Amino acid sequence: MALMFQRIARNFARNGYFPTDEASLERVLQALSPASAGRMRVLDPCAGEGAAIAELAHHLGRERVQACGVEYHAERAASMDGLVDRGLQGDLMDTVISPRSMGCLWLNPPYGDLLADHAGYESYQGKGRRRLEKLFYQRTVGTLQYGGVMVLIVPDYALDKELTGWLVNHFTELRVFRAAVDDFQQVVILGRRVRRREAQRSQEAKAMRAQLLRVGSKEVIPEVIPAVWPFEPYAVPAAQGELRHFYRVSLDAEQLADEVGKLQGLWPEAGSVFGKTGQAPRPPVRRLSSWHLALSLAAGAISGVVTAPNGRCLVVKGNTHKDKVAKTEFTEREDGSITETRVLTDRFVPVIRAWEMTPDSPHCGQLLTITSTPAANDGEPEEDDQTADAEAGDAPEPLNRVAERAARPDPRRFDVGRVVMTRAVNELVERGEVSPMALLRRHVTGDWGDVPEEDRQSNEQALIHGDRLLSSYRIRESLTVWIITEADRSATTLLLPEDY
Structure with a gap:
């Protein structure tokens, strides 16, 4: 169920959220059929009061379906709990759900721009406009097993280049329709998830992406979802294995109190946690320096x-x-x-x-x-x-x-600009035979090294008149490194005498 912002209050309905309209819900259900055998598992990550996920489970065969829902609002989540098998009250970004565990994903996410203070702002991985629809798509598409069916209900203007690219890469048999009740400019998109390497690269896939983009830019208005489904229904596959992870990461005050009550304390055995508190801490291997x-x-x-x-x-x-x-x-x-x-x-x-x-x-x-x-x-x-x-x-x-x-004043007497070194010096640095930072530190403080006295005087005059500076440092008997800073102080080069 989609949550709307106050700045688009014209879209508000039913106490701050609106469910999928009944006409669209009934028509979408006609497009879905149950697996021939096995138990199915379906997920609505924005379940609201649970009407859509309950109708979906009933349509597929309630006794063969494990219905799962997540809802942020506490009162609506309480209503949802009576209609689903597994329910979570909290932010979807604060949940852990087993990947590829759902046969059908019913995704009617919040609509609007993603604000910087949202819990999922930093985890958004796209490069385009940050939208809540795209964040919720990213967060839930991985829960859908390969061959599973997605029902995506979003406003048409959310279909930008980024979202349409994801849809074409992740799904095949894509179809897009206008919602039966067109109060919120919604479109209904159905598709079957495939591995990315199996996604179609044909002209048909390119045409589908182009069609989605035209719908997003309002160049094309898609047909209203038909009252009688004229195509082959999307079969919801049976679940693959058990649902190992379906929980909320953090606890609110009520949930914590409930857990403490169940365990009769934070830990069943306090000794398992506090049993070692009387022992002396292990000393370090050596004295800290x-x-x-x-x-x-x-x-x-x-x-x-x-x-x-x-x-x-x-x-x-x-x-x-x-x-x-x-x-x-x-x-x-x-x-x-x-x-x-x-x-x-x-x-x-x-x-x-x-x-x-x-x-x-x-x-x-x-x-x-x-x-x-x-x-x-x-x-x-x-x-x-x-x-x-x-x-x-x-x-x-x-x-x-x-x-x-x-706290001492900066000892540097001039700027070195861009520091570069010749290939020969670079090889010496990589072998650890020359420390360029140590030599540069001496150079910028006026320690000219092993240059003759006349070169020392020339360097001192160069600091006044802006001429070139030269330092020479003997590393060992057969190795000497020169440092030359250009007259305009734009660059400093480390080189060997034979490189000059």
Whole structure:
């Protein structure tokens, strides 16, 4: 049963929802026939008071049908419970239903745009316009077994490119009709579910999708569902196995009270839960170090007040997020040309925020950020948000030292722009023979390495006049790495002397 929003109050009927009209219901039932043998199982995930699912079960043979329903509204769900074999009161997004367990899916979902505060907003997997009809379709189509029959009742304007593409990929023998009572611009779509690889790729399937799109754009008005079904009925197949999962994930207060009453407490045997509380906790393999403290803090596992030996007091809270790291690879072709490949990889970035609370400190009240990502600014002025850079792989320092280092001025003397490296240096980095971050840190702070004295003076003048900068670092006796920053500071290159 479809729920409507207040902004389209003209569609309201019967206390905030409206069921499938009786004429359409009767005509759709003519299009369905029971399986020749076996017990069938049917589902209405928006069951309302249960009228449609009850009529469907009666039409197929009540003694051979297991009727299942889900309804959000508590009063309507209470009415539904007396008409179905398995009923759930709650949000469909909060339920678990066994996949491919239903022989027939009666889907008359809520209509309207999907709002950001809806429970299923984040789980919506489409790329088009977010609609409640499409969300409920995504959530329930997997419960229908292959060969099962779907009855979908939606407004015609919900048939966009995305929804029609799903229908053609998931169903065959599709037919679309206008509802017998045309108060809400509804269409009734019937189809039989198939595996996606078995979906028709013929001109017939393309024509069906084009027809659905024309109905959605109101270029074509489909025929009213016939009073006497003129086609071969859709046979509802027998259920395959038992319904292993059909429950709500969370409990409301009444349901929790009912469960507590059934179990005479939260647990039948309290000793199974609390029997080990008197035992001493198992000690760690080794004594926790400052490294463990920093790691736990960065992971967000602990937070609180940290006091340094010099009396500095910080209120800290850690967190970790995922970031993209750009890496440029250079490949030399046979003709001598160089191709550049940009690779993005995921890395986890710890971020520790510290609130300065040292009494009588001139920085009292300031927020410090300690992170492995440079220039993390949170929108505050640079002088109020300092960042400590830490090379990946280095052993973390004690928290008080890291916090003090974060408060110091930025030691960088110039911008490096885009950082690239030659193919030879890249191979050394991958083998772990060169640490580019350590060399870059020395370069940007004015540690020019092993260059001659005249080159040192040239670099100092280049910082004033904007010329090119060159650093040279001897890694070992037979290996030296150069770093060159262009005069406009747009790029910095790591290379070997023989690459120059």
